[in-house]
Amino acid sequence: MDRDREAGRRTCELIAADGEKSLLEVADVSDAESCRKAVAAATTAYGSVDVLVNNAAVTSFMPASDMAEEEWSRVIGINLKGAMFMSKWALKAMMGQAHGGAIVNIASGAGLRSFASPAYAASKTGILGLTADLAGTYGRHGVRVNAVVPGMLNTPMARRIDASERGRKLRSAASPLGTEGTGWDVAWAVLFLAGDEARWITGAVLPVDAGMLVAAPLPTLPFMRDAE
Numbered sequence: 377m378d379r380d381r382e383a384g385r386r387t388c389e390l391i392a393a394d395g396e397k398s399l400l401e402v403a404d405v406s407d408a409e410s411c412r413k414a415v416a417a418a419t420t421a422y423g424s425v426d427v428l429v430n431n432a433a434v435t436s437f438m439p440a441s442d443m444a445e446e447e448w449s450r451v452i453g454i455n456l457k458g459a460m461f462m463s464k465w466a467l468k469a470m471m472g473q474a475h476g477g478a479i480v481n482i483a484s485g486a487g488l489r490s491f492a493s494p495a496y497a498a499s500k501t502g503i504l505g506l507t508a509d510l511a512g513t514y515g516r517h518g519v520r521v522n523a524v525v526p527g528m529l530n531t532p533m534a535r536r537i538d539a540s541e542r543g544r545k546l547r548s549a550a551s552p553l554g555t556e557g558t559g560w561d562v563a564w565a566v567l568f569l570a571g572d573e574a575r576w577i578t579g580a581v582l583p584v585d586a587g588m589l590v591a592a593p594l595p596t597l598p599f600m601r602d603a604e
């Protein structure tokens with residue numbers, strides 16, 4: 377599901393190149409009715425809903441002291457309301473299945489550390505609250521709910537913020553591993569949490585961030601200077 381048809385089509389091409397089937401639903405996750413339709417389309421096409429990954433999100437750097445109501449609603453609407461209503465319909469499907477299901481929510485380091493993005497931060501911390509709540513409530517229904525907390529990745533979202541070579545070097549230097557992450561780094565973690573090998577894991581919050589969350593500013597400083 378993507379509101380950007382072209383982005384969705386590219387993902388479908390990658391899936392086809394891997395010899396697998398896919399179904400693209402072009403819709404906006406902030407619209408609760410679109411969430412219902414997307415889950416219904418998946419159920420009709422595949423007969424069950426085994427995995428939901430709440431990944432769609434937008435960033436926002438509007439400062440809290442200038443926050444516009446529309447901007448707050450836009451970001452919370454996509455990042456948090458979207459995850460809630462996709463989960464609502466996926467849960468209904470998963471609860472009725474003997475094999476249950478798995479939900480993986482994509483949070484962000486910006487939900488736990490300040491990146492001067494208050495609406496985004498609140499939406500991502502909200503994602504962690506939702507993860508814990510759903511994990512606690514739906515475990516007995518065979519549904520596991522976990523979260524991945526990505527660090528700074530090289531994706532279109534990051535490139536829209538700063539695509540410069542300097543920006544990429546600084547983002548890499550800010551973490552203990554000193555390298556840049558990609559969407560694939562997050563995807564491998566999601567694959568694990570969604571699969572049967574994680575059958576005894578629910579309510580977990582897994583950082584995939586090259587160690588960004590544990591890094592104190594002072595030891596990182598020399599690496600940041602070198603990257604400049």
Ligand SMILES: NC(=O)c1ccc[n+]([C@@H]2O[C@H](COP(=O)([O-])OP(=O)(O)OC[C@H]3O[C@@H](n4cnc5c(N)ncnc54)[C@H](O)[C@@H]3O)[C@@H](O)[C@H]2O)c1
Pocket residue numbers: 377378379380383384403404405406430431432433434454482483484485486525526527528529530531532533534559
């Ligand atoms: N890029 C990073 O450094 C980074 C860091 C931490 C967390 N994350 C999280 O990882 C996830 C993926 O981010 P990304 O970097 O790939 O972003 P991206 O902007 O490259 O991709 C996001 C996708 O979501 C889609 N989308 C946006 N709004 C939508 C809506 N209302 N309805 C349906 N689809 C919508 C976009 O069209 C796009 O294809 C997001 O949850 C993001 O918050 C990213």
